[in-house]
Amino acid sequence: MKSVSGIFGRNGLRALLRDPRHYQISVLSSLILIGLFAYSFRLPWWHVVGCVGATLVTQALADRFIAKRPFDPRSPLISALSLTLLLRTGSVSLSILAGVLAVGSKYILRWRGKHIFNPANFGLVIVSLIFGAAWISPGQWGAAPVLAVLLLGLGGIVTGKAKRWDVSLALLGSYAVLLFARALWLGDPLAIPLHQLQSGALLIFAFFMISDPKTTPDARVGRVLFAALVATVGFSIQFGLHNSAGIILALILCAPLVPLIDHLFRDTRYAWPQFSPSHTPSPSQGVTHVHDLTPAE
Amino acid sequence: MSMTLRLLSSAIAFGAMAVATNASAFCGFYVAKADTDLFNQSSKVAMMRDGDRTVITMANDYEGEPEEFAIVIPVPTIITKDQVHVSDPALLAHLDVYTAPRLVEYFDDNPCNRMQYETEMRVFRALPQAVSETVEDAAEALGVTIEEEFTVGEYDILILSAKESDGLQTWLEQNGYKVPEKAKQTLSSYIKQDMKFFVAKVNLEARADSGNEYLRPIAVAFESPKFMLPIRLGTVNAQGNQDMFVYMLTRGGQVETTNYRTQKIPTDQEIPPYVKDEFGDFYKSMFHTAAERDGGHGVFMEYAWDMNWCDPCAADPMSDEQLQELGVFWLDNGATDIPQPQPRIRPRPQSKDVFVTRLHVRYDAESFPEDLKFKTTGNRDNFQGRYVMRHAYDGEMVCEAAADYKKQVNARRETEINTLANLTGWTRKNIRKKVEDDTGFFTMDDSAPKHRWWSKLWGSE
Numbered sequence: 001m002k003s004v005s006g007i008f009g010r011n012g013l014r015a016l017l018r019d020p021r022h023y024q025i026s027v028l029s030s031l032i033l034i035g036l037f038a039y040s041f042r043l044p045w046w047h048v049v050g051c052v053g054a055t056l057v058t059q060a061l062a063d064r065f066i067a068k069r070p071f072d073p074r075s076p077l078i079s080a081l082s083l084t085l086l087l088r089t090g091s092v093s094l095s096i097l098a099g100v101l102a103v104g105s106k107y108i109l110r111w112r113g114k115h116i117f118n119p120a121n122f123g124l125v126i127v128s129l130i131f132g133a134a135w136i137s138p139g140q141w142g143a144a145p146v147l148a149v150l151l152l153g154l155g156g157i158v159t160g161k162a163k164r165w166d167v168s169l170a171l172l173g174s175y176a177v178l179l180f181a182r183a184l185w186l187g188d189p190l191a192i193p194l195h196q197l198q199s200g201a202l203l204i205f206a207f208f209m210i211s212d213p214k215t216t217p218d219a220r221v222g223r224v225l226f227a228a229l230v231a232t233v234g235f236s237i238q239f240g241l242h243n244s245a246g247i248i249l250a251l252i253l254c255a256p257l258v259p260l261i262d263h264l265f266r267d268t269r270y271a272w273p274q275f276s277p278s279h280t281p282s283p284s285q286g287v288t289h290v291h292d293l294t295p296a297e
Numbered sequence: 298m299s300m301t302l303r304l305l306s307s308a309i310a311f312g313a314m315a316v317a318t319n320a321s322a323f324c325g326f327y328v329a330k331a332d333t334d335l336f337n338q339s340s341k342v343a344m345m346r347d348g349d350r351t352v353i354t355m356a357n358d359y360e361g362e363p364e365e366f367a368i369v370i371p372v373p374t375i376i377t378k379d380q381v382h383v384s385d386p387a388l389l390a391h392l393d394v395y396t397a398p399r400l401v402e403y404f405d406d407n408p409c410n411r412m413q414y415e416t417e418m419r420v421f422r423a424l425p426q427a428v429s430e431t432v433e434d435a436a437e438a439l440g441v442t443i444e445e446e447f448t449v450g451e452y453d454i455l456i457l458s459a460k461e462s463d464g465l466q467t468w469l470e471q472n473g474y475k476v477p478e479k480a481k482q483t484l485s486s487y488i489k490q491d492m493k494f495f496v497a498k499v500n501l502e503a504r505a506d507s508g509n510e511y512l513r514p515i516a517v518a519f520e521s522p523k524f525m526l527p528i529r530l531g532t533v534n535a536q537g538n539q540d541m542f543v544y545m546l547t548r549g550g551q552v553e554t555t556n557y558r559t560q561k562i563p564t565d566q567e568i569p570p571y572v573k574d575e576f577g578d579f580y581k582s583m584f585h586t587a588a589e590r591d592g593g594h595g596v597f598m599e600y601a602w603d604m605n606w607c608d609p610c611a612a613d614p615m616s617d618e619q620l621q622e623l624g625v626f627w628l629d630n631g632a633t634d635i636p637q638p639q640p641r642i643r644p645r646p647q648s649k650d651v652f653v654t655r656l657h658v659r660y661d662a663e664s665f666p667e668d669l670k671f672k673t674t675g676n677r678d679n680f681q682g683r684y685v686m687r688h689a690y691d692g693e694m695v696c697e698a699a700a701d702y703k704k705q706v707n708a709r710r711e712t713e714i715n716t717l718a719n720l721t722g723w724t725r726k727n728i729r730k731k732v733e734d735d736t737g738f739f740t741m742d743d744s745a746p747k748h749r750w751w752s753k754l755w756g757s758e
Binding site for chain 1 (some may be wrong): 418426482485486489490522523524525549553554555556557559560561663666667670674675676677678
């Protein structure tokens with residue numbers, strides 16, 4: 001322990017654990033491993049390598065030539081892992097394309113210093129809409145991994161690793177209200193909405209996709225409104241248009257409204273905690289809300 | 298006359314509800330007794346889907362008195378006479394065989410003539426799944442509208458829409474159907490989802506005229522974004538599990554359920570050759586064991602293949618005419634398809650854009666509260682339930698390699714016993730006994746001169 005402190009500085013390890021992205025990277029990687037070994041996902045390793053490589057390279061190039069700042073692999077890694085979990089395809093080039101689109105969208109589709117679309121959501125939706133050989137499999141998770149996702153998601157909230165837990169809970173809450181309201185109106189047994197809530201894709205989406213601090217509204221009121229909106233649009237697509245990926249489509253449709261919501265409900269913008277092994281952050285520097293609008297992702 | 302309402306089980310099983318005068322008829326229909334033809338109480342449905350266009354062909358294996366046959370199936374749209382067709386039961390039977398799990402066998406060559414495996418292969422298929430050879434004013438007052446009324450083949454068909462379930466239930470009862478009390482809630486849910494009701498009875502005169510001994514499958518064509526099969530009515534009064542086979546034919550790739558997890562049955566396993574004589578039992582036990590490992594229920598993919606070929610083939614791929622009769626609506630009508638002797642293994646040169654997925658669903662009301670919803674994926678990977686038996690060479694073997702070969706075969710047989718026990722849940726003891734009765738293990742001949750490593754060194758011995 002002492003040696004670790006020696007490497008990272010006295011508060012270094014704490015700082016390492018503080019960055020929510022580290023928790024997210026570990027959780028998403030664990031889910032992929034669970035899917036691979038326990039639920040035989042159809043996921044060749046070279047797809048993972050292709051997608052991770054594509055996001056990292058895109059980010060490295062964009063950081064260097066567009067944003068002109070040091071390369072940080074964490075955000076693209078999260079995008080790649082989310083894509084790996086949710087995008088199914090038989091073609092490695094589509095995995096790579098999804099990764100490039102995901103990260104590329106952050107540098108190109110921007111409004112007032114903030115990117116508009118959730119990167120993984122953007123890559124996922126665009127590739128699965130355009131190419132028949134890529135799709136989203138909402139039914140790929142059984143009941144057991146759903147429990148795992150729920151535990152890890154809630155675990156993130158309880159331990160404070162999820163900085164945007166309000167979005168996750170507001171989304172799941174609104175969606176649950178809609179599902180139960182529908183069941184009550186139809187006179188269906190409550191087993192049906194309960195079953196519908198046990199969707200691995202829904203939970204992964206709620207805890208690990210829509211909760212991205214960089215693309216959600218800055219103010220808590222705005223975030224809760226945004227989550228309710230996404231839930232309503234997703235519910236409508238799912239049950240009105242009979243598209244099982246409704247909630248995932250809803251995010252890309254609602255994302256352009258975030259600047260408007262930010263305009264209505266102003267608050268400080270989120271920035272990832274700054275951490276450097278050579279520099280011990282003081283407690284005040286560990287605060288996650290800063291005012292300057294760096295292009296850091 | 299009272300009608301017996303058969304919940305959609307096999308026959309029309311999937312969303313249908315049969316009306317019964319006595320509840321015990323249901324139980325008899327649905328309860329699966331242990332070890333007795335579990336799958337006999339299964340429904341078979343072929344679904345052809347492209348875009349929003351759908352054709353559903355439902356096998357009818359109802360075996361009771363025809364005048365008592367009655368079904369109620371929720372459908373997404375109003376159906377007119379030209380959207381209904383009575384189909385040839387042989388087609389679903391053919392599709393069932395084509396997609397069935399298969400057993401292949403290989404014969405070892407004499408190890409003394411150099412070991413050659415896989416010289417001959419034959420294909421066995423799982424036993425076919427018992428496919429069968431094969432008042433308007435009053436209605437209006439009840440809020441029930443008879444949208445369409447027509448006869449197709451041996452069936453009298455009504456398409457009903459309803460404003461509320463009480464009226465629908467009353468109407469059905471007044472017209473000789475007795476609806477289980479518990480079905481009312483489900484009917485109400487379907488009514489609110491703007492579903493219509495496809496109600497069919499047998500027209501005895503038309504049936505006599507047609508000369509068919511059995512009730513034929515009903516095919517229905519419609520256009521709706523809903524890609525689903527209603528199973529809820531069928532589980533209302535059912536006790537225990539039900540099995541349904543869904544044969545999905547699409548232009549895309551594999552079809553999977555979106556609200557339940559689709560998994561694959563175990564495949565490519567080597568099992569003892571004696572299983573050839575009880576492959577049907579093997580299939581049932583293997584499926585049962587796989588389902589039990591997932592809580593006793595589940596959606597299992599048993600076959601997914603491009604319809605142009607198969608390898609090995611449990612039956613020939615279906616011809617364009619057969620597919621079209623079944624309901625595949627996107628084939629080019631101009632294409633000629635002259636039946637030719639089919640090779641057993643090689644792909645056929647012609648190409649048609651049909652991908653088949655066979656899903657085997659075991660469900661009950663508790664584990665499958667929601668209707669089955671599907672999606673077509675872009676996954677065109679082929680998958681089949683395939684089991685391999687390898688016959689050892691049993692002629693005279695006189696050479697040094699024979700001893701090694703026999704050892705290998707004995708080890709292989711041990712592995713096969715374990716594999717079979719693991720797949721089926723059968724006891725190793727019973728399997729071993731059958732293996733020994735069938736082929737036995739090679740006994741190693743200890744009298745043969747033992748060659749020690751030093752025997753060649755100095756030429757001793």
